[in-house]
Amino acid sequence: MSAPNLDTTFSTPELNPAPGLVRRPGRVRRFFLAPVRFVQHRPLLTVALLASVALFAAGGVWFWFTSNLRAAERAADRWHNAEAAERLRHCQWLRPDQREVLVLSARIARRTGDGASADTSLDRYDQLYGQDETLAFELLYHRAYLGDVDATAPAIRVHISVGGPRSRLAREAVVAGLMTRYRYLEVHNALSEWLDQDPDDTLALLLRGKFLESQMGFEHAIAAYRRVLELDPDLLEARLRLATLFVNRRNGEDAIEQLAVLRERLPDNAQVHILWVKALSLQGRTADARLALDDCVLRHPDNSDALVERGARALAEGDEQAAVGYLGRAIANDPGNVAARHQYALALARNRQQTEAKREYETIKQLEADNERVLALVQGPLQRNPRDPALLHELAHIALRAGQVRDALRWFDAALQADPEHLPTHQSLVVLYRDLDKPALAARHRAVAKQLSARPQTP
Incomplete structure (x- = not known):
């Protein structure tokens, strides 16, 4: 019996693909080449189509940027600073050096206590666009807000009397600046004048609540914040102040009611997180408070x-x-x-x-x-004589002992505005700027102090 033919037994059968499968590579090739042929045969139409697409994309980007910027402006006008900041982040990503973006960035930074960022935005504006009318007002607003209320008073009064959007900003800056200088009688007068003209201005009511807190009038402050939220439930600063007062007064139930809204609207806010921990503790929810505190420390x-x-x-x-x-x-x-x-x-x-x-x-x-x-x-001397350089100099040193260097510098600056030749302030600034490793500024004040010390003493 002959051996089997292995070649025949294991030979691969010939494949006969279907006619449609044989032609498929040609169809795929034609599909990918179609755009090339279209361009070759219709170059002008291609250019027109591409230009249309580019214009449409550019228009979409412009609309997106403008929508966010206008929304940020509206939010800032209503003192919805968190919303304004979020909208501004979108604008800054696309056009960080646009005029309105820089101005609004400075304003929001100033309101939220970030004076350094406000300075940076205004300096950038000055570099790009120069000292125009917009920058002049923002610098005025900035100086008054930080407490330089006497030097800015004449120009600020003009803006208040003229009316319009800048009038409200000018009033805000005056009240904020006077508050930082503890000039409470003038704060009261400024707020009274503002609310006489517009009793339902939410910003004036918000600032009145803060003023009442500084005077220990907590029940009246709570009433002011509640009125703000009646007029504008989305003004989160008022809700945050209200929650803080409730926690400080050990009213956990009302605090939790306010914080439930704040946790949803400000999910990353450290102050909201810590108030939530304290409110839970006040309610006896110890286990929940422990978990919330661990999360708060982890986040912040x-x-x-x-x-x-x-x-x-x-x-x-x-x-x-x-x-x-x-x-x-x-x-x-x-x-x-x-x-x-x-x-x-x-x-x-x-x-x-x-x-x-x-x-x-x-x-x-x-x-x-x-x-x-x-x-x-x-309570006494500062209300009677708010420009006494000796008092301002003393407050600067108190701020320094509390570790508040920026506040101390502002008090020293106020002392020199009241009396540019106040020797103790120049001497203090020599030491402070030396400790801050700013030798040029230290040398400037040392020279002035030396010149003042060389003068004959008045009998």
Whole structure:
């Protein structure tokens, strides 16, 4: 019997693909080449189509940018600063150096306490567009807002009397500036005049609430904030102030009602998170408060209030070493926080760091004396003579001891505006600028101080 033919047994059968499959590569090729042939045969139409697409895309981008910018302006006018900032981020991504973007960025930064960013935006505007009328007003608004109310008063009064959108901004700057200078009688008068003209102006009512808080009129402040929210439920600054007052007055139920809205609208706001922790604690929801605090510290590891709460919890649990760590970080970020320092001193003492605890109690004693002195100045001499350079110089040093360098510089600046030849202020600025490693500024004030010291003393 002959052996099988292996070649025949395992030979591959011949494939006969269907006619349609054979032609498919040609169809695919023609499909991809069709645009090329279209361009070759109709070049003018191609150019027209591409130009139309480009114009349509450019128009879409322009519309998107303009819509966000106008929405940011409307939000800023209503003091919806969080919404305005969010809209501005879109604008800054596309055209960060556009005139209105720079102006609005400076305004929102100033309102939210970021004076350095406001300065940067205005400096950039000056570099690109020069000292035009828009920049002149923004610089005026900026100076008044930071407390330079006397030098800016004549121009500010003109804008208020003329009316229009700038009148409201000018009023806002005056009230904010007077508040930073503790000139409360003038704040009261400015707000009364504003509300006489427009009793339902939400910004005036918001600022009146803040003024009433500074005067310990908490129930009246709550009423003012409630009125703001009746007129504009989306003015989140009023809702945040209201929630803060409720927490401070240990009213957890009403605080949670306000914070439920704020947590949805301001999900990344550190102050909202820490108020939520405190409100939960006031309601006896200890487990929820613990979880919320852990989340808050994780999200905002450098927030002083969150660190104080976490340190207090560690202290209550008997973990003194952890408490020292958290509370030490808290007062490093906020040196003037007396309540945090009390907790820190207690943690140090329990952790057997007696020398450090003693030093901390000495600091607390100085800060408490400073706070009493500020209260005495605000209630009396500063209201009678708000431009006394000696008083302004003293307030600057109190701010320095509390670690508030920017505030101290503003008080020193106010002292020199009141009296450009106030020798103690120049001498203090020599030391401060030396410590801040700004030798040119230190040298400038040293030269003035030397010149003033060389003058014969008046008998």
